[in-house]
Amino acid sequence: MLFDRKNLSNAQLIQMYRSLVYPRLIEEKMLVLLRQGKVSKWFSGIGQEAIAVGATLALQQDEWIMPLHRNLGVFTTRQMPLHQLFNQWQGNQNGYSKGRERSFHFGSKEHHICGMISHLGPQLAIADGIALANKLGQKGKVSLAFTGEGGTSEGDFHEALNLAAVWDLPVIFLIENNGYALSTPTHEQYRCINLADKAKGYGIEGITIDGNNILAVYDTIKGVRDYCIKNQKPYLIECSTFRMRGHEEASGTKYVPKELFELWDKKDPVANFEQYLIGEGILTEEEIVSIRDSFKTKIEEELKQAEAKAYPLAVDTAVEVDDVYAPHEQGDDQLNTDDSTVSEKRFIEAIKEGLQQSLRLHDNLVIMGQDIAEYGGAFKVTEGLLEEFGKNRIRNTPICESVVVGAALGLSLEGCKSVVEMQFADFATMAFNQIVNNLAKLHYRWGQQANVVIRMPTGGGVGAGPFHSQSNEAWFTHVPGLKVVYPSTPADAKGLLISAINDPNPVLFFEHKTLYRSIAATVPDESFEIPIGKARWVQQGDDIAIITYGMGVIWAEEYAASHPEVSIAILDLRTLLPLDYDAIKQAAESTGKVLVLHEDTLTGGIGAEIAAWIGEHCFNRLDAPVMRCASLDTPVPFNKELEANFMAHARLEKCIQNLLNF
Secondary structure (H helix, E strand, O other): OOOOOOOOOOOOOOOOHHHHHHHHHHHHHHHHHOOOOOOOOOOOOOOOHHHHHHHHHHHOOOOOOOOOOHHHHHHOOOOOOHHHHHHOOOOOOOOOOOOOOOOOOOOOOOOOOOOOOOOOOHHHHHHHHHHHHHHHHHOOOOOEEEEEEEHHOOOOHHHHHHHHHHOOEEEEEEEEOOOOOOOOOOHHHHOOHHHHHHHHHHHOEEEEEEOOHHHHHHHHHHHHHHHHHOOOOOOEEEEOOOOOOOOHHHHOOOOOOOOHHHHHOOOOHHHHHHHHHHOOOOHHHHHHHHHHHHHHHHHHHHHHHHHHHHHOOOOOOOHHHHHHOOOOOOOOOOOOOOOOOOEEEHHHHHHHHHHHHHHOOOOOOEEEOOOOOOOOOOOOOOOOOHHHHOOOEEEEEOOHHHHHHHHHHHHHHHHHHHHHEEEOHHHHHHHHHHHHHOOOOHHHHHHHOOEEEEEEEEEEOOOOOOOOOOHHHHHHOOOOOOEEEEOHHHHHHHHHHHHHHHHHOOOEEEHHHHOOOOEEEEEEOOOOOOOOOEEEEOOOOOOOEEEEEEEHHHHHHHHHHHHHOOEEEEEOOOOEEEHHHHHHHHHHHHHHOOOEEEEOOOOOOHHHHHHHHHHHHHHHHHHOOEEEEOOOOOOOOOHHHHHHHHHHHHHHHHHHHHOOOO
């Protein structure tokens, strides 16, 4: 193995060695503790340490790294205390994730490390978002994301590299190619010779290097970092290496030919660097032994400190529930048309005004989506924003929903706000992983905000067929950590959107397409907020209560207006997660007869949750079972007659009569 020290001093080389051998010795100790049952699982990076350590040393301390589960060297090189890392690995409450996450599935903003999720690919998108924040802020920084060669087969890899190339982002994508994803060899994963060759397809630079040579890793990444900052371009680096242990210890290595271990053992990054330092007269064998012994002593001391600081897990349900969301103090409902300058606005205009006023208030707010700039979006909601705020903040994206949502999370880590427009709510399936696993769980996992709003044009009634008409809000109400908002009036649309943008938590903001241009009402001209999680009484009544939201509010109002003989209370939920249970209880107790109405299909809809809750908490005040009125359990048909029959509206009359006659 050829080492080229370039202009590194002896002191720097010694420090580099110390950084390299420390995680190796920790891992050797962890394997002992694993056999003793003191840690439950371990993903070994033995044989790959030069990549994590060299990459981390090549970056500035305040540049974000997105490591994976084999990159202990990132954490140790960023000087994260071993005793706290050990508490993390044991699942102790005083670990970095309060016992909520395993091994390396956590992050630390203090150390500029973003915790991974098991799906691997989504990390690359977060690096794009951080790089975008660096670019917009002219910070002269890069972000760096690790992936394995197995992860390069995921769609997120393609999306992340493509977006970084299109947006000219200063981000480094680092592939650790150790020959096996879990047990699948590379010839069963891809056909190109070098993964770095894929860079050409994105119009960016790429290189393959020896990942076991710490000086090569350090020098390459240091030079690439300078290139990315100077040219504001991304770069792909493939590090050839080998995993000397199993995917994790329980899986073993029987699938790996014995001769490969013999070959790569000769390329051991630690042993070879030690021989280089000895051969160059930089360290003696005795000094190597001394450094190793001092680290072994330190490791034992850190483990004792961890054991001394560890305390029995105090399970507190209230704390667990409270930590799902980042703290946010909401004010009272600011909608007051009596004391404000108001004007009549259509639903679409109210949303646009909410975006516009938020962009003026928050200079760190970025809006992203397909065709939202010059074209103004599929529904023209963002039309005109480009002219006022420019392309840096009103950003067209390729068709790549997953990476855009992940980039929004990256922006949030750097203190930016973002609004992502899904062209249709149906297309959120392409970003489902980012939404439900990255955005939703971030604060609970390691205490970080995900200040992201995803606008979701939703609903049927426009003859658009199964893939442009779905009501999919219930998919997300089952996910702790998300907030789900669904307004039905222009004023609510504006006030709730502004609240969503101000909220440090991820918010899915559903906008019914039919309402965009079909309804208008007076809306305050100034910026105002409506609290998320508070329902609105549309009207009071004595005979039955209809609990609904979105288009259901319009249907309920129309029915009540055409049936004055029935006294109908109508509750507009406005927020589906979290629900306003006080208002729901009031609706149930005030009439004793409740109909839950929604455009979504019947089975598994939010109506089932509301009906169950009322049955549990208000049973003795009911005069009839809670009934549901929903759309058919079929895909949304294209033909307008079939679609009309599909809609809950087609069964509203019958449902109300059944409830009245009970």
